[in-house]
Amino acid sequence: MKEIADFIVIGSGASGAAFSWKMSKAGAKVICIEQGDNVSRNDLPKNRSDIEISAAKEWNWNPNIRKNKYDYPIDNSNSPIHPLMYNSVGGSTLHYTAHTPRFHPSDFRVKTLDKISFDWPISYFDLEKYYDENDQIMSCSGLSGDPANPPRSERSLKPVPLGEDGERIAKAFDRLNWHWWPSDNYVNSNNFKNNWKFYGSHALMDRESISSTDQNYLPKAVKNGTKILTNCRVSKIVLDNNYKAKSVKYIKDGKELELEGKNIVLASNAIGTPRILFMSSTLGHENGLGNSSGLLGKNLMFHPYAFIRGRFEGNNKFFLGPNANILMSQQFYETDSNRDFYRGFTLQMVRNNGPAFSALEMDWGDNHHKEFKKSFGNIVGFSIIAEDLPEETNFISLDKNNRDSDGLPGVSINYNVSQNSRKILDFALKRTKEVLDEAGAEYLYENSLMRYAGWHLMGTAKMGLDSKNSVTNEFGRMHDLENVYIVDGSLFVTSASVNPTPTIQALSLYIADNIIRSGK
Amino acid sequence: MNNRNSLDKYEKRLLKEIMNIMIPANQELLAAGDKGLVKELETLFFDSITHRKSIFKILDSIKLNIDVRMNGSFFSLEKKRKIEILKWLEKNMFDEFVILKESIFLTYYNDKEVVKKIEWDKNFIKKNENLQIEWDKKVISKVSKLKPFWKKI
Numbered sequence: 001m002k003e004i005a006d007f008i009v010i011g012s013g014a015s016g017a018a019f020s021w022k023m024s025k026a027g028a029k030v031i032c033i034e035q036g037d038n039v040s041r042n043d044l045p046k047n048r049s050d051i052e053i054s055a056a057k058e059w060n061w062n063p064n065i066r067k068n069k070y071d072y073p074i075d076n077s078n079s080p081i082h083p084l085m086y087n088s089v090g091g092s093t094l095h096y097t098a099h100t101p102r103f104h105p106s107d108f109r110v111k112t113l114d115k116i117s118f119d120w121p122i123s124y125f126d127l128e129k130y131y132d133e134n135d136q137i138m139s140c141s142g143l144s145g146d147p148a149n150p151p152r153s154e155r156s157l158k159p160v161p162l163g164e165d166g167e168r169i170a171k172a173f174d175r176l177n178w179h180w181w182p183s184d185n186y187v188n189s190n191n192f193k194n195n196w197k198f199y200g201s202h203a204l205m206d207r208e209s210i211s212s213t214d215q216n217y218l219p220k221a222v223k224n225g226t227k228i229l230t231n232c233r234v235s236k237i238v239l240d241n242n243y244k245a246k247s248v249k250y251i252k253d254g255k256e257l258e259l260e261g262k263n264i265v266l267a268s269n270a271i272g273t274p275r276i277l278f279m280s281s282t283l284g285h286e287n288g289l290g291n292s293s294g295l296l297g298k299n300l301m302f303h304p305y306a307f308i309r310g311r312f313e314g315n316n317k318f319f320l321g322p323n324a325n326i327l328m329s330q331q332f333y334e335t336d337s338n339r340d341f342y343r344g345f346t347l348q349m350v351r352n353n354g355p356a357f358s359a360l361e362m363d364w365g366d367n368h369h370k371e372f373k374k375s376f377g378n379i380v381g382f383s384i385i386a387e388d389l390p391e392e393t394n395f396i397s398l399d400k401n402n403r404d405s406d407g408l409p410g411v412s413i414n415y416n417v418s419q420n421s422r423k424i425l426d427f428a429l430k431r432t433k434e435v436l437d438e439a440g441a442e443y444l445y446e447n448s449l450m451r452y453a454g455w456h457l458m459g460t461a462k463m464g465l466d467s468k469n470s471v472t473n474e475f476g477r478m479h480d481l482e483n484v485y486i487v488d489g490s491l492f493v494t495s496a497s498v499n500p501t502p503t504i505q506a507l508s509l510y511i512a513d514n515i516i517r518s519g520k
Numbered sequence: 521m522n523n524r525n526s527l528d529k530y531e532k533r534l535l536k537e538i539m540n541i542m543i544p545a546n547q548e549l550l551a552a553g554d555k556g557l558v559k560e561l562e563t564l565f566f567d568s569i570t571h572r573k574s575i576f577k578i579l580d581s582i583k584l585n586i587d588v589r590m591n592g593s594f595f596s597l598e599k600k601r602k603i604e605i606l607k608w609l610e611k612n613m614f615d616e617f618v619i620l621k622e623s624i625f626l627t628y629y630n631d632k633e634v635v636k637k638i639e640w641d642k643n644f645i646k647k648n649e650n651l652q653i654e655w656d657k658k659v660i661s662k663v664s665k666l667k668p669f670w671k672k673i
Contacts, residue, residue, distance in 0.1 A: 053626050057568050065570045065619070106671040113673065147666040161655045174662045181663065189655070334671055355640050356629035360622060364542040365603060376638065451614075 005031040005227075008248055008261035010234050010276065013091020014501050015488040015508040016267030017213030017221065018134065022512035024224035031259065032218075032226055033250055035233040036070040036088035039214065044094075052356045061095060062452060063087070070231070073402040073410035074271065080417060081302045083271055083454035089230060090214030092269070093501070096455070098186040098210045099325035099348070100140060100502045102131055104149060106334055107496040110389075114335050114342050117389045120493040121465045121474035122510070124150070130506035130513070135184075137220075138211045138505070142184035148330040157189045165318040165380055166326045169349050172439035178331040183348070185325045186211035186501075232257075233406050237264055237280040237289055237484065245484045251406040263483045263515075267508070270300065270457035270490040271396055275411050277461070278398045290461075290478040295471055297397060297460050299390035301495040304417050305453040306384040306425040307350075308432045309361060310441030316378045319352035324383060326351065332431060333497060341423035343387040346497045347432060350381035361445070380441050382432045386424040387497040390459050391416075417449060425449065456500050461490035476511035487511050524576060525566060531579050532558050534594055538582075541602055542621065543628050548637055552628045561627040574619035578609055 006028040009016045016032055024030045056065075061084035063071035070087040086095035105124035110117045132153055141157035159182040162170060173180035188209045222228065232250045238258070240246040247260040266273040274297040280289040288296045312318070329347040336344070352358055355376060362371040394415045402410035429446055436443055463486075464470025467479035476491060478484045487508040489500055496503070527535060536553035539561075543552035565571040585605055588594045594602065610617045628634055635641050 050630055053564055053630060056622050056626055057565070057571070065568075067568075067570055104670055105673050109673045113671065143660070145660075145664055147663070147668045147670075149670055151668075159655050162659060167656075167659055170659050170663075179663065179666060179669070182660070354629075355635075355638055356622075356626045359625045359629055364621065366544055368543055369546040372638075 002260060003031075005029050005259065005261040007031070007263045007265055008033060008259060009265045009267055010248065011091060011267035011269070011272065011488065012089050012213065012218060012228060013267065013269065013488075014093050014213060015504050016265070017090070017093075017217035018137075018505045018508040019265055019267060019487045019512045020226045021137075021217040021221040021224070022509050023515070024221045024226040026512075026516045030221065030224075030226040031261070032221070032228045033232045033234055033248065033259070034089050034091075034228060034230050036068075036086075036091075037230050038089045039094055052354045055357070059095070061086070061455070069405045070233075072272075072275070072404040072408065073399065075399045075402060075410065075412040079413040079415035079454075080449060080451060081304065081415060081454045082452055083302070083413060083457055084452065085269060085271070085457065088214075089218065089228065090212045092455075093212035094214065096210075096499075096501060097322070097324045098501075099499045100135075100138070100142075100184045100186050101328065101346070101498040102149060102152075102184075103127075103496040103498060103503050104330075104333065107387075107494060110343065110494045116342055118462075118464070118469075118493050121463055121470075127503070127506040127510055130509040131502055133509055134502055134505040137216050138186040138502075139188065139216070140184055141187050141189035143182050146181040148179050148181065148333060155184065157187075159183075160185055160187060160189045160322055160325065162326060163318070163321045163351075165312070165316070165351065166321070166349060168312070168439050168441075169380065169435065170327060172435050173329055173331075176434065176438055178329055178435075180327050180329045180331075182327050183325045184502075185322070187322065187325065229259075233404070233408065234268075234276055235279060235406070235408055237276065239282060239285075239289075239481075243284060243481070245481055251408075254406070263485065265485045265487055266461075266490070267486075267488045269488050270460045270492070271411055271413075273486055273488055273490045274396055274460045275398065275409075279408065285480070290471060290480040290484060292480050293468055293471055295392070295462065295469065298392045298395040299459040299462055300394040300396055300413070300415055300457075301388040301390055301459040301492065302415065302454045303388055303456045303495060303497065304386045304421045304425060305450040306386070306429055307381060307447040307450055308384070308429060308436070309379055309381045309444040309446070310436035310439070311375050311444050312378045312380060312439075312441050314378060318377055318379065319354065319358070321351055323353070324348055324350045329435075332428065339423075339427060341420050341427065342389065343420075343424070344497060345384050345386045345424050345428045347428065347435070348383040348385060350383050352377060352379045352381075375444070379444070380436070380439070382435070384425060384428040384432060385497050385499075386421050386428065388421055388458075388495045389418060390462070390494060391418055396460060456489070456495070458489040458492035458495050458500060461486050462493050463491045464493065475514045476507070485511060485515075525572070527558070527562060527579075531576075534579055534582060535561070535575070537595060537602070538578075538606065538620075539624050539628075541599070541606065542624055549634060552624060555628075555631065555633075557627050557631060560631070561623055564627055564630075565623045571619055571623055574616040575623065577616045578613060578620045581609060581613060 399412040461471040539553035540551040
C-alpha cells in the first residue's frame with residue numbers, strides 16, 4: 001500500500017526536528033527527509049589534538065570549502081558575507097556554538113516603533129511559551145533576571161562559568177555602567193566541573209556537551225513514530241490538478257523517488273527553502289512555487305558581524321572555556337534617536353582560539369613568533385552582531401551553472417551591507433574599544449566586516465498578513481498553497497541582533513501547535 | 521592545471537620558501553619550511569579539493585609573476601620583494617590565500633615539537649584536573665540591580 005504522510009518535513013535541523021516532534025506527539029504521521037547523513041558521536045570533533053585541522057576541513061562551517069557530498073554549491077561572489085551551514089541529521093545544530101538569546105518584544109514591532117521596515121504579524125508574547133518549551137527540550141543553561149529582556153522562567157541548568165577573562169570583562173562593563181549578562185546556552189554546564197577544557201575554536205567545542213536536535217527532538221520524534229529518511233535530496237514539490245501540493249520528488253543514490261503527503265513542510269533554512277521552491281516552478285507558479293508576491297528569495301538577511309581583539313598582559317590561559325557564549329551586552333540594542341542609525345547591536349565576548357586559529361589572526365613573517373608569544377592565551381575578543389534590516393535587493397536565486405552532486409542547481413547570493421548596518425558596526429567598534437580600554441586590555445586589531453560569518457540565514461520567505469507583501473501567513477502557511485508550510489528562518493520579517501536558533505525553533509513549535517489546534 | 525594531486529619538485533621548493541617566510545625560525549624552532557613540513561601539509565590537506573586548488577592557484581600566480589619570470593625564479597628575488605608578492609596575493613586572491621595561510625599555520629601548529637614548545641600539550645591536550653571553575657553569583661551583583669529597560673510593546 002502506498003505510504004502517504006500527514007506531514008513531509010524537509011530538513012531535520014533546528015526547525016524541522018522541533019516541528020516533527022510536536023506533530024508526531026499529536027499523533028500525526030510524519031516523515032522527515034534529510035539530505036545529509038547521521039553523524040555518529042564517534043565522528044564528532046571532540047577534544048582532540050587535530051581539532052583545528054578538522055575545523056578547517058570536514059567540519060568547516062563553509063559548505064563551499066567543506067564540500068561534503070550533501071552540500072550544495074553557493075556562489076558568494078556577489079556577497080561580502082558568505083553563508084555558513086551544516087547539512088546532516090540535526091543540521092546546523094551540529095555546528096553552532098549554541099548561544100541562544102531570545103528576540104526582544106521590540107524586534108517584532110520595528111515599523112511601529114521606528115517607522116521603518118515591517119512589523120511581524122505575531123508578537124514576542126505569541127512565541128513566549130514556545131521559547132520556554134524549546135528551552136526545556138534543548139536544555140538551556142543560563143540565568144533569569146536579565147534587565148535587558150522580559151522576565152523568563154528559571155533556566156534548567158546553571159550558567160556557564162565566566163572564567164577569569166569573563167569576569168574581567170564583566171567588571172569593565174560594570175564600571176562603565178553598561179548592561180551585560182551571562183549568555184543563555186544550549187550547553188550542558190554540568191559538564192564543566194570535570195571538563196573545563198571546554199575549548200571552542202570554530203564552534204568545535206566539546207560537542208557532546210552541546211545540545212543538538214539529533215540528540216533531543218529527533219529521538220523523541222522517532223519514538224512517536226516519525227520516520228527519518230537520510231541521504232535524500234528533495235528536487236521538487238509536486239502539485240496536483242487542483243494546485244495543491246501532493247508529493248515531493250527526491251533523489252537517493254542517484255535515483256529519483258516520490259513520496260506523497262497531505263502537507264509539505266519546508267525546514268531547510270533561508271537558503272535551502274527558497275532553493276527548493278524555485279526548483280519546484282511549474283505552470284501557474286513559473287517564478288517559484290508560492291511566489292505570487294514576487295518576494296520569494298528576497299529580503300535575505302545575515303547578521304553583519306564585526307570583530308575586535310584585545311590583549312591582556314601576562315601569561316594567561318584564556319583559551320579555556322566556551323568560545324563565544326560567555327556573556328553579552330545589550331546596552332545598545334534598541335533604537336536611540338541620538339544616533340544616526342536605526343536599531344542596534346549585541347556585543348558578545350569571544351575567547352581565544354587554539355594555537356593555529358589564534359596565530360591566523362596575527363601577522364605572518366618576521367614578527368610572528370614575537371606576536372604569538374605575547375598574545376596566545378592572553379587574547380580577548382568581541383563579536384559585534386548588528387541588526388540587519390530587510391532589503392529586497394538582497395536575494396538568492398538558482399545557479400544553474402553550479403550543481404550539487406545530484407545535478408541540482410546551486411544557489412547564487414546577491415547581498416550588500418546596508419548603510420544602516422554599516423553605521424551600526426562603526427558605532428559599535430568605537431564602543432567596544434571603550435570596553436577593552438576599561439578592562440585594561442591593549443587594542444590589537446579589528447575586522448570591520450567578517451566575511452565568513454553568514455551563520456544566521458533569515459528572511460527569504462517572510463510571513464505577513466497580506467499576500468501581496470509576504471510569502472506565508474502568520475501561521476507559516478504559504479499564501480498561495482493551502483498545504484505547504486515554512487517553519488525555518490526564511491519566515492523572519494526582521495532579524496533582531498541576536499543568534500536566531502531559539503526564535504526559529506519557537507516559531508516552528510508555534511506553527512505546529514496552531515495546526516494541531518486547528519484540527520487539520 | 522589545478523587537477524594535479526601532488527606538488528612537483530619546484531612547487532615543493534616554492535611552498536617551503538613561502539612557509540619559511542610566513543613562519544620564520546626563532547631561537548627554539550626551525551622555520552616552518554625547514555622543519556620539513558611541506559610533506560606534512562600535503563598529507564593533511566591534499567585530500568581536500570578546495571585546499572589543493574587554492575594552494576595550486578597561489579603557486580601558479582607566483583610562477584606567473586612578472587618579477588619572478590624576469591629574475592628566473594622566486595628564489596632569485598630579494599626577501600623584501602618576495603614578501604611584497606605574498607602581500608599582493610593576500611590582498612588580491614583573498615580566499616585562496618586564506619586557505620594557503622590556514623594550511624601552513626595548521627600544519628605548523630599541529631607539529632609535535634611546536635605543540636610542546638608552546639605548551640599546548642600541557643595546557644590543553646593533557647587534562648588539567650586543577651582547572652575547575654564554578655559559577656560565581658557575586659559577579660552579577662551590580663548589573664542585576666539595573667532597572668529592566670526592555671521596551672514593552
